[in-house]
Amino acid sequence: MTSEPPTRGRRVDEDEEMYKLDDGVDDYVPYVPVKQQRMQRLQKLASTRGARLDSGQNSEQETVEPKFDEEKEEERRVERARLERTLLLEAQQVQAKKALEDASKTNDDKAAEEESEILAAIASRRKLASDLELAKGIQYTNSLKTSWRPPRYIRERSEQKNAAIREKHQILVEGDDVPPPIETFAEMKIPPAIxxxxxxxxxxxPTPIQLQGIPTxxxxxxxxxxAFTGSGKTLAFCLPVIMMALEAETKIPFIRGEGPVGVILCPSRELATQTYENILAWTGALERxxxxxxRTLLCIGGISMADQGHTLGQGIHIVVATxxxxxxxxxxxxxxxxSCQYMCMDEADRMIDLGFEDDSQRQTLLFSATMPRKIQDFAQQSLVRxxxxxxxRAGAANLDVLQVVEYxxxxxxxxxxxxxxxxxxPPVIVFSENKNEVDDIQEYLLLxxxxxxxxxxxxxxEERQYAIKAFKSGKKDVMVASGVASKGLDFNDIQHVIIFTMPKEIEDxxxxxxRTGRSGKTGIATxxxxxxTAEQTLLDLKYLLMEAGQKVPAFLQSVEDPRIAQGGSLKGCAVCGGLGHTVANCPKLEDTQRRTMAAHRVNDGGGGY
Structure with missing residues (x-):
């Protein structure tokens, strides 16, 4: 006896039959994407429209449709051609346009544009402003207030008389409400002890820089x-900080952890030491x-700061530092x-990129013998009035020095x-830019x-200090030096300087x-x-001799200036003050860029010493 299949099984079969498609079903339409369905509708509408037209219209439609497609294809072809133009072609077009523009410019115009671009890159930010000042947008509009006032009769002196005094001493001033020049130290109210x-x-x-600089x-x-080298700039910037520190100490004595009132920055250890010793002499006279x-702190490399622990432990009035x-x-x-209210940079053209971390207002003084006009303008961006x-002229040679150039x-x-x-x-100083050559010259002279x-x-x-002291004291007749001894050092009665190797930068x-011809004395430089010697350096030297009214030897006269051949002017370099080149090929700027790149490589782990 056979039994019927279970109901559940039959349901499964019915379900299968329900979803089973007969091969003969003609109206089954497979799935068509939405986009394709839209295209089919458009084609159907187009065919319906075409069916309504007569045969003449149909033939016209056949001619219009291809024309429409040809126009679209032409537009696409033009667009492709435009996109396929190479960057080289565009660059050539830009260069051709620039060449046409340059053809209408003079050499002076081109040099001026190049110079302005370089100087704009240099002056990209206020270098002397502190980070906090830059971050907070702090800008001071008024000068630092002091208690000093010139005598009444000088305050009431007419501007015409002040101008006559400046003209007498060949002093040029720029600025608003320039303080009057004062021709005696007593009228400046300097203490009798000093x-x-x-x-x-x-x-x-006072020398010219002092009679106008100290009152300022x-x-x-x-x-x-x-001012020229040897013109008394050190006294002009040291006396103000001494008087400021004296006033502060008299009001409220300094204790441990306080100070300094002022800081003086120098480019070399020797110059800092010399400035420090001068300040000690003047403050010692006051104390007596x-x-x-x-108390003055000498802050330089090569010495142990523990030796000055007594100064640090009592409060500092003045810091002299590198x-x-x-x-x-x-x-x-x-x-x-x-508490710092006074900051001075000696030989400031070498240290103008420095900044400070405090945001309190301070009086800023920049001194140098070589500071070209554009660098002066750059420094003024961060100074107050x-x-x-x-x-x-900034960068000009001292007229008291007889310059002899020999081949x-x-x-x-x-x-x-x-x-x-x-x-x-003796004494005589011999300069060379090469350290090994300095040692060779000394050894030869000793032999x-x-x-x-x-x-x-x-x-x-210790060796550097010994050399300076032995030479100053007269124990040694000749000092052979590199550039570290060229800035600001004051030696007594140096009548002759010999430059064994001409430096690349004319301001050096x-x-x-x-180093000779100081304090009104005369000297010789051979x-x-x-x-x-680089031809550009010779050209700088040639113009410097001409400016100073010195004899120009025949071999220097024969050095031609390429700017004259190109029809340009003899405008000097705005960065270093050299008269024989422009800012575009300034050796000082090249050296600065080289040092900056070397520093970046070291900081990035690229090596270095």
Whole structure:
């Protein structure tokens, strides 16, 4: 007996039958995407429209449709052609357009545009402003207030008389409400103890930079001071900070952790040491006369700061520093600038990129013998109502120095050096840009029986200090030096400077020959040049000699200026002040860029010493 299949099984079969499609079903339409359905509708409408037209209309439609497709295809072809133009073709078109524009410009116009682009890149931000000032957008509009006032009769003096005094001393000033020049130290209200001390050092009356610069600084004004080497700039910026510190100490004595009131920055250890010793002498004279003790900190590399622990432990009035050690001490929080109201940069053209971390207002003074006009303008961006005091052209040579330039073959330099040493009695300074050459010259002179010392950046601080002291004291007749001894150092009665190797930057030459002819005295500078000297450097030297009214030797006269051949003007470099080149090929700017790139490579882990 057979049984019927279960009901459930039959349901499954019915379901299968329900979804099973017969092969004969004609109206089954498979799934069509929405986009394709729309296209089919459009085609159906088009075919319906075509069916309604007569045969003539149909033939017209057949001719119109292809025409429509051809127009679209032509548009697409043109668009493709436009997109397929290469970047090279566009660059060629831009260059051709620029060439047409350049053809209408003179060489001077092109040089001016190039110079403005370079200087705009240099002045991209206010370098002397602190980070906090830049972050908070702080800008001061008024100068720092001080208690100093010139005597009443000087305050009431007419501007015509002030202008006559400046003209008498060949002083140029720029700025608003420039303080009056004062021709005596007593009228500046300098303490008698300091005046007496200066007289013992044969400083009787102010030099031009002092008679205008000291009243300007005493008035609390920001200042840019430019004067020849050996013109007394150190006294002009040291006296104001001493008087400011004396006033602060007299009101409320400094205790541990307080100060400094002012900071003076110098580019080299030797110059910082010299400035520090001068300040000690002047503050010592005050103390002997019954005034409070003023403590000065020397902050330079190569010396142990533990030796000055007594100064740090009692509060500091003045700091004299080189940039590297100063930053190190600030980072270690040995002191801070919370009370700092005075900041001066000596040889400021070399240190103008420095900034400070405090946001309190301070009086800023920049001094140098070489600070071109464009750099002055750049510095003024961060100064408050600055006063420019200029004695002579920035970058010009000291007129009290007789400059002698001689062509000497490289192999004959050493022998000729001995002949040059016979021109004047000692002491004599010999400059070379190469450290190894400095050592070679010293060794040669010692073998020839000449008492000589050497100084350069690779020597220890003890060796450098010994060389300076031995030379200043007269124990040694000749000092052979690299560029570290060229900035601001003051040696007594140097009558002769010999430049064994002409520096690449003309402003270094100006500083080197400025070691003689100081404080109104005359001196001689003998410079060796030969075929190894760059032609651009020779051209700078040629124009510098012409400007100073010096004799230009025949081989220098024969050096041609390419700017004249190209129809350009003889406008000097705006960065270094050299008269024989423009900012586009300035060696100082190239050196700065090289140093910056080297620093970036070291910071990025790319090596370095």
């Amino acid at each position: 005046i007496k001390h200066m007289k013992t050092n044969r400083i009787i009356s 600084a005493f008035s609390g004004r920001d200042m840019i001071g430019i 006369d019954g005034h409070p003790q003023l 940039p590297g050690r100063l930053i190190d001490m600030l980072e270690k929080k040995k002191f801070n600038f919370d 600055p006063v420019l005091v200029n004695v002579g 000497v073959k490289q192999e004959a330099k050493m022998v000729y050096l001995l002949e040059c040493l016979q021109k004047t009695p 020839k029986g000449v008492e000589a010392v050497a100084i350069h950046g690779s020597k220890t601080q 030459y100006v500083h080197q020959i400025g 410079t060796f040049v030969n075929m190894n």
